[in-house]
Amino acid sequence: MTAAAAARDRAPRSGITGQPWWPWLKRAATLVFFGLVGWLLVEQGRAIDWPEVFAALRAYPTALLLGAVGLSALSFGLYSCFDLLGRHYTGHTLSTPTVMLVTFISYVFNLNLGSLVGGVAFRYRLYSRLKLDTGTITRVLTLSMLTNWTGYLLLGGLVFAFATPDLPPGWKMGSGGLQILGFVLLAGSAAYLLLCALSRQRSFTLRGHTLELPSGRLALLQVAMGAANWLVMSGLMFLLLQQKVAFPAVAGVLLVAAVAGVVAHVPAGLGVLEAVFVALLSHQMPTHQLLAALVAYRVIYYLVPLVIATLAYLVTEARAKSLARAAAPTQPA
Secondary structure (H helix, E strand, O other), X not given: OOHHHHHHHHOOOOOHHHOOOHHHHHHHHXXXXXXXXXXXXXXXXXXXXXHHHHHHHHHOOHHHHHHHHXXXXXXXXXXXXXXXXXXXXXXXXXXXXXXXXXXXXXXXXXXXXXXXXXXXXXXXXXXXXOOOOHHHHHHHHHHHHHHHHHHHHHHHHHHHHHOOXXXXXXXXXXXXXXXXXXXXXXXXXXXXXXXXXXXXXXXXXXXXXXXXXXXXXXHHHHHHHHHHHHXXXXXXXXXXXXXXXXXXXXXXXXXXXXXXXXXXXXXXXXXXXXXXXXXXXXXXXXXHHHHHHHHHHHHHHHHHHHHHHHHHHHHHHHHHHHHHHHHOXXXXX
């Protein structure tokens, strides 16, 4: 070892990772996070009348529950493909199973803890461990969010404009207002597709990151996949309501509830989803049947995937640490 190298070894490590408190801070943050996950599971569990849950689930035909689980799996599988579009868009080389696992974990925590924790923080953490740079992660994340919400615009526009749900009597916004909103949403979806297909300016700068417009074909695939996922989610709720409410009404209420949950900033939309469904559909079917379907929906689409995603994340973290230790250079005796 040269004198210069020895001097470098003796010099204090620069940057935040060189601070002695940094590893402890990371461990504390990890404990706080999993404490939050545990609290969420307990809070959701305490908010549910479990005898009512079991009674409601026992009342469902087995074939219907299996169909609901199948639609839930289809939705998560479809959403997990969103980041594959990002892989094509950015050209990174992570494998398909790896990308789908990262997207699945991020989506589940997005549903239960909000977009900043799930959709953003988890993607950055998991993709960073997989050696993707920040710019690439930002582009993948942006494309995935656009896929979700441009699909929302398309399906919401079609439902509100051409299959307008019946609103409860006395609501300030009538069917005409909802139809106008539908055409506005369709215009937003069409504007995105035209921008991607025809715009001469192909790149924009967002917080220091350069984002390029996807091609017209990729944008069309984004909108189709996003709309398909919202359609599957609506089908899941329609099935749990045992087809007692028209499908366009169920889809429309679910879309309204999704935006209400985002605006309210409530983890997992606790109470928001139920309030919107009861407010908009209680004139079409008994409230206790609505609540039973919503309880089943939360169990199938929120709680069970949260347990699976938490276990998958723990396994992923353990493997990442093992690989890091194996790759670390050994010190000479």
